Amino acid sequence: MNAQPPIASPLLDHCPEGLPAEAYFDPGWFRREQSAIWRKNWVLAGHHSAFPAGEVALRKIGGVEVIVLRGPDGALKAFHNTCRHRGAALCTETRADFNGKLIRCPYHAWAYDTGGRLVSTGFGTPTKDFDKRDHGLFPVALKEWNGLVYLCLADDPPAFAPDMGVDALDNWPMERLVVGHRAEKDLACNWKVFWENYNECLHCPGIHPELSDLVPVYREGVMSEPERRGWQGGEAGPALKTGARSWTLDGAPCGAEFEGLSAEERAAGHTFVTIYPSSFVVAHVDYVRVVTVTPLAPEQTRLTAEWLFLPETMGAPGFDLENVTGFATLVIAQDGAACELNQRGLHSPKFTAGRLMPQEFDIHRFHAWVLEALQAQH
Ligand code: FES
Ligand SMILES: [Fe+2]
Known part of the structure; x- marks a missing residue:
């Protein structure tokens, strides 16, 4: 018997406009965001x-x-x-x-x-x-x-408020993890372009063939089963393809799986926790990835990714760092190229704002969050 309430579809019932184009390159917007968002959160x-x-x-x-x-x-x-x-x-x-x-x-x-x-x-x-x-x-x-x-x-x-709650990672041994790998990349895009790309999977089939192979639902351009067209509610199945346990090049965990995880957390294969405006954490069954977003200029954003492991995982015989870091590094590079592509087209004087698809509900929420912060400043 399933005691969980059915998961409702989060799809939008309309196609809202996005932010005005100048939000992505105007120095005035950037300054206002620095003070209303980056110095407030x-x-x-x-x-x-x-x-x-x-x-x-x-x-x-x-x-x-x-x-x-x-x-x-x-x-x-x-x-x-x-x-x-x-x-x-x-x-x-x-x-x-x-x-x-x-x-x-x-x-x-x-x-x-x-x-x-x-x-x-x-x-x-x-x-x-x-x-x-x-x-x-x-x-x-x-x-x-x-x-x-x-x-x-x-x-x-303000209260420290990750989207999944402050206790979302309580089952992971976060305090014991050490940084095993770090990568930094400067992208020629506005910081919001990065978050918008993060918040949808319509680009997954075209931009991320390897990731879409690992996470089958991504092949349909959605982030999870409840976003599928015609979703009737119920329980979502395992996210990763059969036999895969983690985001690694071969899908195998890079070492022993963390002990305290629930069955749901193991089946999920990845647990995303987002803390606007600067970071997200992806917790897997065997390691954790932390990504930091830093706006350097209206059209320049620094991305920093860190891979965290238990010391004993890194010290175990056969530990293959490249098998772990190679996968997300590939995905990050693909996303970075997509973000730069997005930024480049925004400068047409004909483009005043985009239109979002129903699957882009998280982008719509993000836009509302940005606009609310800017309005609160006045
Ligand atoms: S001691 Fe003079 S500015 Fe710091
Ligand atoms: Fe992506």
Whole structure:
């Protein structure tokens, strides 16, 4: 007996317009999004291992430089990369060694402790009207989730809300995973073009022959069974083709499967968790992939992908890293080319906005989310 309610079709009942074309290249749009979206939401800064003790990491979120460091107690802290004296950058490199105790401004040597408190004004000798306590570093909200470090520049950060819930990955041993492979790629497209491509599978049969072979439902241009035309409800079957267990070149898991997964999670073959605007996590039965999206300019977006494994999986005899990373690397390259193709055509003065198909319901939701954020800014 099936206690689950039937899964309803998510298909749209109409074909809405997309965002106006200028949303994808206009510098004004880009600036508004930086402030209304990228400086308001939780943005992935990296896997926790990217922030070892004794180093300061430099990140840029919504055009704002942020430093992340580990205090003596091991806790991570983040601050604006801005000295309270006359505003100089405290770090100029992605990583600068520091003594683990003080962050010293390279300009006039004001120094701050790892809690951001001003402890020295260097050769400057303040008068009584100056209170060090009023001149600490500007803090940035930081949250660790499943071994991933998120930052939020808002004074009053929103709830951390992955689309599948904060507990979506609770059955995976996320805290124990290590980064086994990392790839970075700059795409000539707007960041929203990337997310739109992520949010539909109409392109799968044409763009991803290998992926569509691994995930049979993708051959029909949909992401899951309930999106099939004429879906009557019921239970969706296994996502991967018979015999395949994971997203690898040969479909075999790269090592022992994670122990704590439910039968549904194993049958799903992939569990996607999306945290707009900067990241998504794909959890498989044997490894996890984390992708970060960073807008560099209206038509330039950096993509960073990390493959996470249990240390014992990587250390096991016969572990074949290339068999794992090769598959998603191929898919990412195919998607990247599609995104650049999309961006290139947007510049026609005749193209004012696209029209979405019913299967593009997730793009429609994404557009609504973007527009709502921009409107809330006013
Ligand atoms: S600007 Fe940093 S010490 Fe002067
Ligand atoms: Fe794709």
